[in-house]
Amino acid sequence: xxxxxxxxxxxxxxxxxxxxxxxxxxxxxxxxxxxxxxxxxxxxxxxxxxxxxxxxxxxxxxxxxxxxxxxxxxxxxxxxxxxxxxxxxxxxxxxxxxxxxxxxxxxxxxxxxxxxxxxxxxxxxxxxxxxxxxxxxxxxxxxxxxxxxxxxxxxxxxxxxxxxxxxxxxxxxxxxxxxxxxxxxxxxxxxxxxxxxxxxxxxxxxxxxxxxxxxxxxxxxxxxxxxxxxxxxxxxxxxxxxxxxxxxxxxxxxxxxxxxxxxxxxxxxxxxxxxxxxxxxxxxxxxxxxxxxxxxxxxxxxxxxxxxxxxxxxxxxxxxxxxxxxxxxxxxxxxxxxxxxxxxxxxxxxxxxxxxxxxxxxxxxxxxxxxxxxxxxxxxxxxxxxxxxxxxxxxxxxxxxxxxxxxxxxxxxxxxxx
Numbered sequence: 001x002x003x004x005x006x007x008x009x010x011x012x013x014x015x016x017x018x019x020x021x022x023x024x025x026x027x028x029x030x031x032x033x034x035x036x037x038x039x040x041x042x043x044x045x046x047x048x049x050x051x052x053x054x055x056x057x058x059x060x061x062x063x064x065x066x067x068x069x070x071x072x073x074x075x076x077x078x079x080x081x082x083x084x085x086x087x088x089x090x091x092x093x094x095x096x097x098x099x100x101x102x103x104x105x106x107x108x109x110x111x112x113x114x115x116x117x118x119x120x121x122x123x124x125x126x127x128x129x130x131x132x133x134x135x136x137x138x139x140x141x142x143x144x145x146x147x148x149x150x151x152x153x154x155x156x157x158x159x160x161x162x163x164x165x166x167x168x169x170x171x172x173x174x175x176x177x178x179x180x181x182x183x184x185x186x187x188x189x190x191x192x193x194x195x196x197x198x199x200x201x202x203x204x205x206x207x208x209x210x211x212x213x214x215x216x217x218x219x220x221x222x223x224x225x226x227x228x229x230x231x232x233x234x235x236x237x238x239x240x241x242x243x244x245x246x247x248x249x250x251x252x253x254x255x256x257x258x259x260x261x262x263x264x265x266x267x268x269x270x271x272x273x274x275x276x277x278x279x280x281x282x283x284x285x286x287x288x289x290x291x292x293x294x295x296x297x298x299x300x301x302x303x304x305x306x307x308x309x310x311x312x313x314x315x316x317x318x319x320x321x322x323x324x325x326x327x328x329x330x331x332x333x334x335x336x337x338x339x340x341x342x343x344x345x346x347x348x349x350x351x352x353x354x355x356x357x358x359x360x361x362x363x364x365x366x367x368x369x370x371x372x373x374x375x376x377x378x379x380x381x382x383x384x385x386x387x388x389x390x391x392x393x394x395x396x397x398x399x400x401x402x403x404x405x406x407x408x409x410x411x412x413x414x415x416x417x418x
Contacts, residue, residue, distance in 0.1 A: 006403035008050025012039060013397045015053040020389050023381045030067075031097035031347040032379040033058040034386075060338050060349075064380035066372060072308035073100040076377040079369025081332035082349070084360065085114035086133070092117075093348045094333055094341065094358070096377050102307050108134040108315060108328070112348075118315065118330045119362065126326065131360060134315055134328040138304040141319055143196025145273045146298030149189050151203070152281040153291035155237065159184045159207040161214045166206060166222060168229045176227065178204060183222070185289050189296045191225075195270035196300030196321075199226050201259070203277075205289075208236060217241070217284055223259050225272075233259045239284030248279060255280035299323050313363035313371045332368040333358035 016037040026032040040054030066076055075098035077083070082094035099111040108116040119128040120135060164181045178186075183206040191201050201223065208218035217239040223230045235257045238247035248255050256279070261272040281293070302321030310316055313330035335341065336356035341349035351358065364370040 002403060002407055005050045006400045006407070008042060008052060009400040009403075010397060012051045012053050013393050013400070017390070017393055019053075019056055020386055020393065024383065024386050026346055027379050027381040027383055027386075029346060029379050030099065030376045031064070031095060032381065033060045033062070033096075033347075034379070034381045035059075057339070058343060059380060060341065062380045064378040066375050067378050068375050070374050072306070072374060073102075074098060074374055074376050075100065075309050075313075075330070076372045076375045077332065077363070077369040078372050080338070081334045081363075081368040082338075083110070084117035084331050084333050084358075085110050085112075085348075086117060087112075087114045091350065093344060093350055095348045097347050098376060100309070102136050102138070106136050106138050108136055108307070116330065118313070118328050120328050121314070121326050123325045123327060128329060128362070131331055134330070136304075136307055136315065136317060137327060140301055140303045141321075141323065141325070143192060143194065143301040144298050145194045145271065146191035146275060146296050147273045149191070149201065149275055149277045149296045150293050151187070151189075151277055151279055151291070152293035153187070154283045154285055154287070154289055155185075155205055155219045155239075156289040157217070157239075157243065157284050157286040159214075159219070159289070161207045161209045161211050163211055166204070166220070178222075178224070182206065184219075187291055187294055189294055191272070191275060191296045192298035192300060193266045193268070193270035193272050195266075195268055197266055197268045197270050198300070199266065199272065201225050201275065201296070219284070225261065225264050228264070230259055230261060230264065233257075237279060237282065237284075243283045243285040245279060245282050245284070250280060254278065255282075309371065309373045311371055311373055329362055330371065331360050332363050333360050334367040335359070 019035050019037040023034050035056050035058050037053045038055045038057060039051055042050040042052055077096060082096060083098055085093050085095060087093060093114065097111065100108055100116060103109045110116055115133045117131060118134040119131055121128055162182050162184060164179060166182045167179050183204040185205045186202055188200050188202045191199050193199060204222040204224065206220050208215040208220050219237045220234060221237060222234045237245060240246050248257050256276050259275045259277060261274055264272050266272060300321050302319035302323055304317060305320050306318045308316050314326045315328035316324050317327045318324050335358055337354055340352050340354035342352045343349050361368045
């Protein structure tokens with residue numbers, strides 16, 4: 001009996017060594033979760049007849065270290081949860097390995113070629129759609145005509161009225177700029193037409209009034225597009241005695257004026273939208289005239305140039321015109337009992353009856369962990385513990401071998417005595 005018990009012990013230790021060696025071999029595998037061999041007794045009736053490895057469990061809940069990779073499509077989950085993927089058969093598998101890429105057919109896939117699951121995002125409204133494959137639009141995006149310009153600056157209260165009256169640039173000669181003696185300052189903004197053509201919208205600021213008789217706290221603004229003045233759209237910006245802008249009025253018109261460009265026809269056949277210029281934040285203090293903001297919306301057409309991930313799990317497509325659009329968002333699944341998931345590989349799992357159904361949300365929502373971009377989760381194998389386990393297994397193996405040797409010696413002595 002003792003001979004059989006010792007043999008079962010050796011066999012169980014061999015099985016345990018397989019688990020330990022597998023852990024050590026995968027110490028450098030991203031997203032790998034260490035396994036543990038659980039010993040149990042062999043019982044025949046009421047008698048213990050040996051030992052065996054009754055089960056093997058993975059320490060799925062213990063997070064591994066975070067490695068910075070610098071790659072835009074690498075991601076790790078900080079906390080609970082799994083990335084969701086679907087293989088070619090349609091089976092849903094869960095993983096902690098966030099090595100992603102854009103496939104040739106326009107989908108976000110992981111390192112095993114499985115399609116990553118997430119939510120499509122409407123590029124105009126930012127609304128998330130139903131969960132599914134994360135599609136990446138790899139074509140071109142159309143041009144968007146400009147509609148808004150934001151301008152913030154200080155129009156100096158020390159300005160004197162220009163020496164000469166404002167002179168309209170000659171419409172037949174767009175290269176003929178206004179006389180510098182007719183304004184105090186000019187600022188140009190690049191705007192786009194419906195075909196993506198660039199145009200220069202220049203604002204000319206001049207103190208209201210004639211030389212020596214300025215209107216306090218008042219500045220006239222004239223608008224010129226590609227050297228041609230936009231007629232009928234000049235405006236006056238007014239300030240109170242504290243230098244705060246009172247016109248355009250903030251409550252009434254949100255500090256904005258509209259420049260009517262319907263009369264401007266681009267040479268490329270495109271169309272210019274009317275442009276709303278927002279002056280909110282502009283001041284009329286004494287001292288140097290400054291400009292802190294001068295931005296226009298709109299852009300030219302562009303082609304797909306790459307994709308990256310955001311810290312909230314956003315999938316961001318980049319284009320050659322410098323634009324970026326959020327086209328999707330990763331989904332993260334959590335489980336009532338993640339330790340009960342069924343392993344299909346060293347770094348992938350599927351649901352089981354005991355794991356419960358997944359709760360799928362966006363990263364950082366509910367129980368789901370947040371996303372660390374340009375990082376990967378390392379194996380959670382503790383090499384020191386595994387090496388100590390190896391030495392323990394070696395001693396147990398020697399002890400069981402000693403039992404067999406002793407049993408053999410006793411049998412040999414018995415046979416000699418007989």
